[in-house]
Amino acid sequence: MSIEDEIERTKEKLRETPVNKSTETDRGRLKAKIARLKEKRERKQKESQASGQGYAVKQRGDATVSLVGPPSVGKSTLLNELTNADSEVAGYEFTTLEVIPGMMDYQGAKIQILDVPGLVRGASKGKGGGKQVLSVVRSSDMVVLMVDARKVDMVKDMKDELYGAGVRLNQEPPNMDIMERGEGGIEISSPPELSLNEETVRRVLEDNGFINCKVIIREDLTVDELVDGLMDNRVYMPGFVCLNKTDELGEEEERRLRKEHPEWLFISAEAGDNLDTLKGYLWEGLGLMRIYMKEKDKEPDMEEPLIVGEGATVKEVKEFLDKKFTGDLKYARVWGNSAKFPGQKVGKDHELKDEDVLELRF
Ligand SMILES: Nc1nc2c(ncn2[C@@H]2O[C@H](COP(=O)(O)OP(=O)(O)O)[C@@H](O)[C@H]2O)c(=O)[nH]1
Ligand SMILES: [Mg+2]
Numbered sequence: 001m002s003i004e005d006e007i008e009r010t011k012e013k014l015r016e017t018p019v020n021k022s023t024e025t026d027r028g029r030l031k032a033k034i035a036r037l038k039e040k041r042e043r044k045q046k047e048s049q050a051s052g053q054g055y056a057v058k059q060r061g062d063a064t065v066s067l068v069g070p071p072s073v074g075k076s077t078l079l080n081e082l083t084n085a086d087s088e089v090a091g092y093e094f095t096t097l098e099v100i101p102g103m104m105d106y107q108g109a110k111i112q113i114l115d116v117p118g119l120v121r122g123a124s125k126g127k128g129g130g131k132q133v134l135s136v137v138r139s140s141d142m143v144v145l146m147v148d149a150r151k152v153d154m155v156k157d158m159k160d161e162l163y164g165a166g167v168r169l170n171q172e173p174p175n176m177d178i179m180e181r182g183e184g185g186i187e188i189s190s191p192p193e194l195s196l197n198e199e200t201v202r203r204v205l206e207d208n209g210f211i212n213c214k215v216i217i218r219e220d221l222t223v224d225e226l227v228d229g230l231m232d233n234r235v236y237m238p239g240f241v242c243l244n245k246t247d248e249l250g251e252e253e254e255r256r257l258r259k260e261h262p263e264w265l266f267i268s269a270e271a272g273d274n275l276d277t278l279k280g281y282l283w284e285g286l287g288l289m290r291i292y293m294k295e296k297d298k299e300p301d302m303e304e305p306l307i308v309g310e311g312a313t314v315k316e317v318k319e320f321l322d323k324k325f326t327g328d329l330k331y332a333r334v335w336g337n338s339a340k341f342p343g344q345k346v347g348k349d350h351e352l353k354d355e356d357v358l359e360l361r362f
Helices: 003-016 021-052 075-082 127-138 154-164 198-207 223-230 251-260 275-286 314-321
Strands: 063-068 100-106 109-115 142-148 167-169 176-180 186-189 213-217 235-237 239-244 288-294 306-309 331-335 344-346 356-361
Touching: 003 021, 021 198, 063 075, 063 127, 063 275, 075 100, 075 109, 075 275, 100 275, 109 275, 127 154, 127 167, 142 154, 142 275, 154 167, 176 223, 186 198, 198 213, 198 223, 239 275, 306 314, 314 356
Parallel strands: 063 109, 063 142, 142 239, 167 235, 186 213, 288 356
Antiparallel strands: 100 109, 176 213, 288 306, 331 344, 331 356
16 A cells, blocks of 8 residues: 555544544544654655755765765865765865765775765754755765864764664664554563563554554664664664864864764874774775685686675675576685685585685586
8 A cells, every 4th residue: 555545544534533532542543643654755755856856876886885974074075085086175165065976995895985965953854955965875885974073062963963864873773573454453572671661662652653563572672762663764874973184183182082982083084194994994884895706726816806795605695796697506615714724615504704715616
């Protein structure tokens, strides 16, 4: 059923429900459900509009990173330092008008970096073309949140905007499932470690327009996490805060900030300070591995590794190489980090590690 149909059906139900004391709650729930559906419809519209406005940047390379932050923090400068892009750099605000992509070569991987224009306060509510900005972020694999080291108050604002847009940084999706159904009310299955009581869970479900559903919770969750689990527009990705222009910080100030926020990365895009560490953070966050392919009785190709996600198995690499190839893999040999000894014979479910050399035998 389309969202439109579902809205109509719910409206009809509401019309059919008489207005009196005993139906108050039911009517309230139906109204909440309509509101939720409308919100969902609006979101879908916005997303398709956004992709029609040049903000839908093509996924290129092995992974994509969004570089976001307020105007003039040095995003374009950093992009130019890291990639082959030629992003206009200027000393005044609001110079970056569109998303500028650049490609960074690192450890044999091609990592696309997007210079995403000014993420301003109120962006998640639509300010400054914020919805399009955030839709770009949502479709990337990782976020770098860049702030001027002299204006660290902005970190909280930027995080709030991302959160408001449904982006969850460095967080796992809540381990739960929800199935809507035609009748039967709300059924909750929860583990003993859940600190929320059943009444609270029920209320959260009702407040979010769920009337008939079965929800299975498999871990301890906060109310916010529970709400995330009910929404289908949340995205989970790695990210970190990057303070730029640290060359402008006094020694004392820098020491204090580093102590307070050991998790932040301190760089100077202009002076080229700490950019290698930044690249390392990207590599770690994206969770990529290099696999060097080898043919029988030949030397491995150490020039162009295959870039795959962490934890990939022999089978996944084979499928990645040629999706249409249907021949059966007899076995594989590995050298390197995942091998017990050089040239170990392994099966298709063997998990590979970064920098393994792999030989497939059919
Ligand atoms: N002192 C200092 N200035 C920088 C640094 N990085 C960028 N800038 C300057 O900050 C201004 C804005 O930079 P830009 O890259 O256009 O910022 P954007 O709006 O975030 O893309 C320019 O004048 C840059 O030269 C840095 O690391 N240190
Ligand atoms: Mg710029």
